[in-house]
Amino acid sequence: MSAVVLRGGCRCAALAIEATLDRPASAYTPRACDCSFCRERDAAWLSDSNGVLRLVQRDDADALHCRQGSGQADFIACAHCGTLMMVACEMDGRLYAAVNAHVFPGAQFAPEQPASPQHLSPEAKRERWRQLWFAEVCVETTG
Template identity: 30%
Template sequence: MLIDGACHCGNIRFALAWNGEADSIAARACDCSFCIKHGGVWTAQAGASLRLRLREPDRVSRYAFGTHTADFLVCARCGAVPAVVSRIDERLYAVVNVNAFENIEPASIQRAPSSLDGESERARLARRQRNWIGEVEIVEGA
């Protein structure tokens, strides 16, 4: 199934090729201060593929904090954060914000709280390699 999503103004868009039907999507509501302030509720599927399109790449900020091992893609026009990317061993991994979905019934999203406090950097990167979307393409321009 193809899941479309975007920031509020459409500058950052994504197409997520989800394996199988998306009738129940597990989503992680992170309790870090950034995710709380920006409405970050994340999902990924290890076998999925993601195509991110940055219409105006100069209006996309990459924000890294904490371990500086991931970049939150923040639209400088509307302020929304539809995706996070992390480069691990020369491969790009990603999660997407379910609040940016455009063609999914909200009732199909199973939100659960999540806390990553105390997770070591090594464990964090290993978790991303196991659970995040491992086929990621970023296209810049219209």
């Protein structure tokens, strides 16, 4: 099967995102984290350990980075409209990430499933991320 490319972005178009998946979108079940941070921002995390994730920003100032929970990962949102785009963590010199499935308008995923990562130890979170998240991640600035 050939790769599936999804394109999306934030509400104001300051940030664009592209996910290359190795299966059809309907084969993916976004994980709806039950923490207050993710619930308040309407986040459901999509990842593909065999896929590629690319975030494009006009300027470094377009993306806000913050840490929540265990403080190990960067949540990246648009500095202008507040759309939560992705979460990323550098481990062993490699950037791993998951993307908010809601930034892909019209994409047809499997129904979201609840997830409770706050119940995992910091080490268990990192191991889970290594297994599930995109392992090929690129952040580009065009301006």
